[in-house]
Amino acid sequence: MFTAAATVASCAGFVLIGALQALYGPSIPSLREEFGLSPSAAGLGLSAHFVGGVAGVLLFDRRYGRTSNRRILGASYLLMAAGAAGFALAPQWPAALVAAFVAGLGFGGIDYGLNQLFSIGFGHRSTAMLNILNAHFGIGAILGPALVGVVGSEHYPALFLAFALANLPLLLCLRGVRDHAPHPTDQPGPDGHADTKVDFVPVPVPVPDPLPRFDADAHATNADAVRRAPAHAALRSVLAVFVALYVLHVGIEAGVGGWEPTHLETVGHGAGAAATATSVYWLMMTVGRFLVAPVALRFSAPAIITVSCAGMTACLLLARVPDLAPYAYAGVGLFIAPIFPTGLPWLNRAAPRARRAGAVVIAASMLGGVVAGPALGRAIEWSGVRAVPLILAAVSAVCLAATLWLTRATRTHRPSA
The missing domain is CATH 1.20.1250.20 (MFS general substrate transporter like domains)
Structure with a gap:
């Protein structure tokens, strides 16, 4: 499902979402000073981000299969960039919380979208590729606080703006993402064989046949329903x-x-x-x-x-x-x-x-x-x-x-x- 360039860009995207999540905490001292916040109020920035993240996951899932993968991922990158820029430039704390929610929407879409596509897009290598993808999230989570330590928390707006701009080049690599994925049941397992029967294998339930012949269709329907229940x-x-x-x-x-x-x-x-x-x-x-x-x-x-x-x-x-x-x-x-x-x-x-x-x-x-x-x-x-x-x-x-x-x-x- 991914060209080499799209795979590299996806890993870069996970570095960015890891860094974004990690930027909120180190920025709290400057946020409190700028907006006059209590510690709990300042922590709402990350909470708004996570609420947006859950909404982004559910929104991506709703559109998955109906809208092209490129379009959904592109929208997620743009939402994350817009939210990060809005958080950096917000004149008041309520506006900053809205911006964090918007950034979270994009975060959730990228997190779920790339995890979902990587899990079915590389055949028997999907598990290995997913681990590599998520390792780049950790790189971003380490990098974010380190950048705050270098430039100082008072310059958090510049970091959020730089992060927003870094999302935009990734849009150019979305052409390397296919819009149609193989069905999960066609994916080979770790031993190289296709998992053609990977769903549950319930024990068949014997169903007596007391019905008269004239109601055979109804009997077949009821029996099938009973067999599917387990x-x-x-x-x-x-x-x-x-x-x-x-x-x-x-x-x-x-x-x-x-x-x-x-x-x-x-x-x-x-x-x-x-x-x-x-x-x-x-x-x-x-x-x-x-x-x-x-x-x-x-x-x-x-x-x-x-x-x-x-x-x-x-x-x-x-x-x-x-x-x-x-x-x-x-x-x-x-x-x-x-x-x-x-x-x-x-x-x-x-x-x-x-x-x-x-x-x-x-x-x-x-x-x-x-x-x-x-x-x-x-x-x-x-x-x-x-x-x-x-x-x-x-x-x-x-x-x-x-x-x-x-x-x-x-x-x-x-x-x-």
Whole structure:
């Protein structure tokens, strides 16, 4: 679905959305000074961005298949550029919030759109390419705060404007994006064979035939409906567990990023060391996605995510040991990295007829990041900061259980040769 130039441009687009998301936080001191905001009010900028992001995911999904991929991606880049420019030039805080929402619309469209197209557009290499794509998001997330540190938060308008302009050249590369994608059921799996039967294989339900011959058509219709019922129930269950996996693992990702410095300082590490360890955590997430790309060509998505969840759980338990905690959190970043991009091709192969499945789990992942803060904060109020690793390890164990359940529920059946 992508030419080489379009693939490179897509990775550049993910660098930009990663940088955009990361620019809001470091800009808060200058935003408070310029608009006279409280800390909570200044934080609404990122909240408006995420709300726009969820809306952008759902909007892209609604237009997917009805409008050309080039046109939707182009509109998303333009919305993100317009929102970033509006945020930089907004004369009042309400106008800045509207601009952040508009930027979020474009952000969500690009995030979902490119993830969706990469998940079906590269055949058996889709999982590897998705990990590479999302690794570039991490590069942007590291780059954004670094730029703020270099130029100073008081110059945040210049950074947002520069970001807006950087979106525009990417529009020229959209000609390399095809508008028609292969069907998910035609995609080859990691072993190189087409997953021709990757949907659920329900056990047939025997239906008695007490109906008279003159009502045979009605009988056939009723029997077919009864046979389809288990498949529909299985599909709903699998989608629900996928959503839970995405919400919970993004909650862990946000929870470690938000509470690692506090936990490390509580157990005796200095503030500087704690901040450095948190930066290493985010760096390891980026490195992990690059490292798993070649692995994804040889191993299945269920196997990769199972190992990731198990390793993440083990590292969070090790983080309970003060001397090992900084290294254990780095391990969490390494193991959690493949889950988001690796799960999308698995979902597309497991539920090829559920067209909205990708939009649901990506929107859920964004909401998971929003909900994680208050939920984890409440748990910490009850148990104390030292319990952060154990709380997150418990959530990670649920992710592992969900992955094992999904592995069994979506096990494919291949016809004999």
